[in-house]
Amino acid sequence: MTVRSINRIYQLIQPDLVKVEENLTALTRVDFPWLSELLSYCFEGGGKRIRPAVTLLAGQFYDYDLDTLLPMATSVEVMHTSTLVHDDAIDKADIRRGRPTINKIWDDETAVLLGDYMFARAGQLAADTNNIRVVKLFAQTLAIISSGELNQAYNAFNLKQTRQQYIARIAGKTASLFCLSIDSGAILSHAPEPSIEILHEYAYNLGIAFQIVDDILDFTSTEKEMGKPIGADLTQGTLTLPAMLLLERFQEDNPVKRLSENRMARDNIKQAIEMVRNSSIIPECYRVAAEYSARASRRLHQLPDKPCRQALIDIADYVVSRKK
Amino acid sequence: MTVRSINRIYQLIQPDLVKVEENLTALTRVDFPWLSELLSYCFEGGGKRIRPAVTLLAGQFYDYDLDTLLPMATSVEVMHTSTLVHDDAIDKADIRRGRPTINKIWDDETAVLLGDYMFARAGQLAADTNNIRVVKLFAQTLAIISSGELNQAYNAFNLKQTRQQYIARIAGKTASLFCLSIDSGAILSHAPEPSIEILHEYAYNLGIAFQIVDDILDFTSTEKEMGKPIGADLTQGTLTLPAMLLLERFQEDNPVKRLSENRMARDNIKQAIEMVRNSSIIPECYRVAAEYSARASRRLHQLPDKPCRQALIDIADYVVSRKK
DSSP: OOOOOHHHHHGGGHHHHHHHHHHHHHHTOOSOHHHHHHHHHHHHTOOOOHHHHHHHHHTTSSOOOHHHHHHHHHHHHHHHHHHHHHHHHHHTOOEETTEEOHHHHSOHHHHHHHHHHHHHHHHHHHHTTTOHHHHHHHHHHHHHHHHHHHHHHHTTTOTTOOHHHHHHHHIIIIIHHHHHHHHHHHHHTTOOHHHHHHHHHHHHHHHHHHHHHHHHHHHHSOHHHHTSOTTHHHHHTOOOHHHHHHHHHOOSSOHHHHHHHOTTOTHHHHHHHHHHHTSSHHHHHHHHHHHHHHHHHTTGGGSOOOHHHHHHHHHHHHHHHOOO | OOOOOHHHHHGGGHHHHHHHHHHHHHHTOOSOHHHHHHHHHHHHTOOOOHHHHHHHHHTTSSOOOHHHHHHHHHHHHHHHHHHHHHHHHHHTOOEETTEEOHHHHSOHHHHHHHHHHHHHHHHHHHHTTTOHHHHHHHHHHHHHHHHHHHHHHHTTTOTTOOHHHHHHHHIIIIIHHHHHHHHHHHHHTTOOHHHHHHHHHHHHHHHHHHHHHHHHHHHHSOHHHHTSOTTHHHHHTOOOHHHHHHHHHOOSSOHHHHHHHOTTOTHHHHHHHHHHHTSSHHHHHHHHHHHHHHHHHTTGGGSOOOHHHHHHHHHHHHHHHOOO
16 A cells, blocks of 8 residues: 555645635734734644545535535644644643744733633634534533543553553544534535435544544654654653553553653653553554544545545555554 | 612513523533532522523513523533633632632632633534524623733733723723623513614623722722722732722822832832822722713613513612622
């Protein structure tokens, strides 16, 4: 399988992704210079824009109505960015996408209020679709994400989590936003209900695959590549799939176990990363991610045979192969 | 002028306010015991429920449609509670309504995520009205509130604020939610546009009066009465009307000025409170609040002569006379 680069996959929607960027820039034009500066800083940070991309692609199977798809594609990116701003404040993270975080440059207060403001703007954009079903999905998704984050905080350093709990957790904190992005694209282009269902199934599995790979990269990548420190999950006590497999395989002498007993003993993080890298855990995690990725595309052939269909399949391949 | 007690004013809508309470309790029934506990803690704290009350009262002039008014009345109370949860985390406040805050019992992380979750639930309730105009107002209001809070943070300890800036700030952080509460009640009961406008004017002025009195009470009340420490605004560097008048009157030797030069010199807060209490500043602030309160009710006589009209007038009187 040759995996196409993300830019080649995006080709189909490139002009419209440019419009999403323009919408993001338009959001920064507010009558309060400091707020304008904060918003510009957030949106200039880049990112793959994968969520708006899948909204637009999901919208191409039926009536590609940019009047509603563009605000929605912008909305999901703004919502994503807001959750990052709050997460960084909560995690006391200093770096994101290779640049200091909002809470680092300014403070936690600023990050919390800015995140709130961006949630609101994301909500306004969702409401700009004039589609109440989409608005309901939007609000529901924010509830699921924050409840998923609360669940993650609650289970920090809890070694007795099952793999099922892990999947449920990443479904809440990550897959739900992929579902919003894709379901809304389908709904706004007036896809028939069975097609919406197929795309929803795609979105859920894509989101799970995406997050598993994120969790893998937190062990295997470098700070330079990721634009943020490696081992961040263990630092927060978040047990991801690689850490869970490490706990299963080395039941006696285990750095993750020691870390949970003494959270200050940070040398265990480095050791856990080493042990995971030098075992078959990483290939096994990739196998799980690839399963979800395959499951994502499984029923896409039932949708109209349009170029966007292949692009979605390519994205499912991409999320597993990506290096950052 | 005899001011009626808030319970007598609420008589007209008492059975429906009970339903709002039931809705709040229903929100706590989630499949995650800790989250359920957090939500119960927030909603059991009480409060005047003035925002849902005015939504319901504004809805009584025309078609009193409880199917949409009840979710909306619940929505504004949930949004209000979320902003308090975030504010307390940001201000590092320990006490609210006589009980420890969420950030005090748990931590800042919990408060941020719980606030996010409640914003989302408030949004879901607003969307339950199936009225896209109301949903747009909801999202717009959250943007205005958080932008107002950012403005307040930005201007902390800034002595060069004008009274106009103060009014603009409290319009954003307080009056906007009164406007949402009342405008949505009017819209959902199919009030004609001129009536919506009259009620909007009422809401704006009511909100300003309400916040001025809040700012007065932060100087004149007691911790026991308020359920939270007095002098909290000065501690945060928030310059309210009493502090601004104190700065105007004592231009040379002024405790607020000294506090802005050395934020650690907390004895200046106590001294500022004493000076404000022993001057004519408080009556003057009440005069300003009473002006806004009068302006609130000024055009209500143009609305249908129904009992809810007198109740709104009574609420405008109440917000100026209230002791907590």
